[in-house]
Amino acid sequence: MEFLFSLNVSYEAFLPYYQGLAEKVQVRDHQGRVLHINGKYFRPYLTPQGIHGQFKLILNREGNFKSLNKL
DSSP states (O other): OEEEEEEEEOHHHHHHHHTTSOOEEEEEOTTSOEEEEEGGGGGGGOBTTBEEEEEEEEEOTTSOEEEEEEO
């Protein structure tokens, strides 16, 4: 399964997820579905400006995380 979504969050707002103090990032995909994604998967995309862009989440047939890519 593939889900496409946008994420625009400041560095300060994402810091609790980066530090492991908060776990799930809630996003809404382009089809309106609400997704809860572990914040650790966004760590590679964190810049001093935060996380901004379009992403594709891929889950396996069982609904488990497979990959998260910035488009």
